[in-house]
Amino acid sequence: xxxxxxxxxxxxxxxxSRLPKKGKPEPxxxxxxxxxxxxxxxxxxxxxxxxxxxxxxxKEVVSMGTGTKxxxxxxxRKSGDILNDSHAEVIARRxxxxxxxxxxxxxxxxxxxxxxxxxxxxxxxxLRPDLIFVFFSSHxxxxxxxxxxxxxxxxxxxxxxxxxxxxxxxxxxxxxxEAPGYERKCEDLGSPVTKKVKLEPGTAAKEVxxxxxxxxxxxxxxxxxxxxxxxxxxxxxxxxxxxxRIAPDSAKVIDVYRTGAKCVPGEAGDSGKPGAAxxxxxxxxxxxxRGDRTRSMSCSDKMARWNVLGCQGAxxxxxxxxxxxxxxxxxxxxxxxxxxxxRALIGRCQNLSALPKGFGVQELKILxxxxxxxxxxxxxxxxxxxxxxxxxPCGAAISWSAVPEQPLDVTAGGFPQGTTKKTIRxxxxxxxxxxxxxxxxxxxxxxxxxxxxxxxxxxxxxxDTYQEYKEAAxxxxxxxxxxxxxxxxxxxxxxxxxxxxx
Numbered sequence: 001x002x003x004x005x006x007x008x009x010x011x012x013x014x015x016x017s018r019l020p021k022k023g024k025p026e027p028x029x030x031x032x033x034x035x036x037x038x039x040x041x042x043x044x045x046x047x048x049x050x051x052x053x054x055x056x057x058x059k060e061v062v063s064m065g066t067g068t069k070x071x072x073x074x075x076x077r078k079s080g081d082i083l084n085d086s087h088a089e090v091i092a093r094r095x096x097x098x099x100x101x102x103x104x105x106x107x108x109x110x111x112x113x114x115x116x117x118x119x120x121x122x123x124x125x126x127l128r129p130d131l132i133f134v135f136f137s138s139h140x141x142x143x144x145x146x147x148x149x150x151x152x153x154x155x156x157x158x159x160x161x162x163x164x165x166x167x168x169x170x171x172x173x174x175x176x177x178e179a180p181g182y183e184r185k186c187e188d189l190g191s192p193v194t195k196k197v198k199l200e201p202g203t204a205a206k207e208v209x210x211x212x213x214x215x216x217x218x219x220x221x222x223x224x225x226x227x228x229x230x231x232x233x234x235x236x237x238x239x240x241x242x243x244x245r246i247a248p249d250s251a252k253v254i255d256v257y258r259t260g261a262k263c264v265p266g267e268a269g270d271s272g273k274p275g276a277a278x279x280x281x282x283x284x285x286x287x288x289x290r291g292d293r294t295r296s297m298s299c300s301d302k303m304a305r306w307n308v309l310g311c312q313g314a315x316x317x318x319x320x321x322x323x324x325x326x327x328x329x330x331x332x333x334x335x336x337x338x339x340x341x342x343r344a345l346i347g348r349c350q351n352l353s354a355l356p357k358g359f360g361v362q363e364l365k366i367l368x369x370x371x372x373x374x375x376x377x378x379x380x381x382x383x384x385x386x387x388x389x390x391x392x393p394c395g396a397a398i399s400w401s402a403v404p405e406q407p408l409d410v411t412a413g414g415f416p417q418g419t420t421k422k423t424i425r426x427x428x429x430x431x432x433x434x435x436x437x438x439x440x441x442x443x444x445x446x447x448x449x450x451x452x453x454x455x456x457x458x459x460x461x462x463x464d465t466y467q468e469y470k471e472a473a474x475x476x477x478x479x480x481x482x483x484x485x486x487x488x489x490x491x492x493x494x495x496x497x498x499x500x501x502x
Contacts, residue, residue: 001054002040002134007330008369011036011136014061014400016374023066023396023410023417024375028384031377032394034138034332035092036064037099037311039115042130060402062099062133065091067397071414072292076494080436080466080501081429082414085287085296086397089137089303093311094433095409096133098401100312101441104319108449119321123455126321133311133324135303138332138373143261143285143298145344148337149276150255257335261285261298266490281340282348284490295492300344303329307362308349308483314470315442318457322358323476328365333372341366349487359479399433406432436501439466467499 015034025032041058067086076084083091107114107125116125140146253276263269267283285298297305310323317323329345349361372379381391396417399409409432410417419429430437446454463469471477484491 002057002059004330004367004369005371006059007038007134007136008138008332008371008373010038010059011061011064011138012371012373014064015066018061019064019066019398019400020408020410023394023398025380025394028380028387029389030375030392030394031068031380032066032375033068033088034064034066034136034373034375035088036061036136037092037096037326038062038134038136040132040134040327042132044130062402063092063095064400065089065093065095065398066394067091067411068393069395069397069413070287070289070294070296072289073295074292075414076295076498078498078500080439080499081425081431081434083397083411083431083434084294084414086411086414087142087287087296087299088397089135089141089299090296091397091399091433092135092137093302093306094438095399095401096311097313097316097438098403098433098441100316100324101438101445102401102403104316105445105448108319108445108453121321121455123319123449123453123458124321125319127324132327134328134330135326136330136332137299138376139334140331140336140341141299141303141344142287143259143300143344144281144283144348145300145303145341146257146259146261146335147279147281148257148335148340149253150257152252152254259285259298260288261300262288264297264490264492282343284488286492295494297492301488301491304345304349305483305488307345307364308352308355308359309476309479310359314473314476314480315439317473317476318455318469319445325362326364327362328367331366331368332376333368333370334376334378336368338366338368349483352482352486355482356475356478358475399431401432409433435466435499439469439501442469465500465502467496470499 011034014036039060039062041060042055043057065088067088067090070085070087071082076082083094103115104125106112107116107118115128115131117128118124119126140148255275256279258278262285263280264284264286267285268280269283270279271277284301287294287296287298306326310317310325312320312324329341331341345366346361346364352361375394377391377393384391396410396412399411401407411431413419414431415424415429416431423429446458451459457472457474461472463472
């Protein structure tokens with residue numbers, strides 16, 4: 001059994017004890033975001049909880065990432081040696097891929113216990129049945145999951161975001177977690193317009209046992225009155241009813257938290273109207289750049305993709321009988337909507353059909369912790385309430401993987417911190433989780449396995465470039481094609497010439 005608070009606390013402790021000071025925010029001046037993957041192991045001889053004896057599980061952080069930045073498209077490189085996207089969620093996932101590669105190496109060489117056991121097909125592996133993975137993020141993912149209504153409450157301290165609104169892409173709304181001045185931004189912790197929106201009043205938070213959610217009591221949430229000075233766009237009675245599905249005399253939507261992520265070309269686009277009609281929900285979005293547009297999809301979009309295709313990516317799929325899925329996502333204390341999270345990560349893909357064997361839209365458990373990340377923008381802003389100076393996002397990103405060699409990686413601008421123009425082409429100027437380095441680790445794994453034990457997908461043809469190896473993962477590519485065709489047709493893809501390195 002585990003709770004959202006236990007996952008958050010484990011990640012915060014890991015951040016404090018295992019990550020270096022280098023790469024962390026400068027005190028009282030900078031903030032950052034934190035994400036991690038936690039491995040949960042259940043005892044093999046105990047299948048489920050009982051009232052008398054809850055199952056005791058083992059929790060371990062296996063990857064972690066911090067960061068708020070991504071590079072503009074003009075800085076992208078065809079050599080695969082730069083990190084295009086350094087948002088914490090993406091860093092944590094790439095660090096997780098590095099961990100999976102190491103675990104596959106352990107399994108293939110039979111040197112130590114691994115998270116993998118042999119599959120039914122030659123050369124393929126599958127995850128041990130007693131293991132699941134939980135994803136933690138200190139903040140809601142940028143993009144669609146961060147478009148959360150700001151509600152004015154008259155008779156109650158907290159009020160729900162109703163599922164009908166959140167799941168209906170035709171309803172327009174707005175949200176402010178990442179404004180143009182900051183790629184990831186939230187309201188002041190003490191601001192009168194900050195509302196923590198959770199489940200329906202009286203609905204409990206959840207404990208999770210062996211991947212299943214169970215009720216867990218939650219204390220009362222307090223809400224401050226709305227400041228009358230807000231420049232809001234009040235909805236009509238009919239519009240309010242359509243957006244909230246609640247009685248107009250109990251609450252009204254005055255605005256929404258806004259995301260800095262921009263709609264991709266081909267999507268309907270935001271209205272840009274003041275107040276609650278600012279954003280359109282359910283759309284694919286690209287992360288904002290400062291003058292130089294990025295090609296990085298929002299974290300909401302990427303996490304929705306992971307929930308269909310798995311977190312392992314195309315390369316690792318060569319060795320796996322089925323994708324590696326997350327069982328749950330836990331979000332730290334921040335402006336939050338359960339329904340917006342469900343819509344962004346699951347709802348947009350829930351009607352997919354004809355996916356290849358092993359792939360599917362997962363029934364992801366989505367929970368929120370009441371624990372605030374110490375270096376979140378909100379927490380730092382609260383500490384420096386009376387201090388002069390501007391609060392800015394930390395420019396560095398930290399990657400950590402549960403691997404024996406060089407588990408830590410600190411980058412800035414997509415390269416290891418301290419990289420200069422003179423050293424930019426050297427091996428030292430590559431992040432351990434860059435495309436080219438993960439590809440190199442994949443090739444090392446291949447070299448440690450006898451060719452006659454390779455999976456069929458790698459033996460039927462001669463493969464050379466990163467692109468060729470990715471394209472040869474046929475089931476993964478088929479699933480990705482189905483996802484694009486049926487749900488994410490406007491997804492921005494990098495041209496093939498960015499994947500031709502060896």
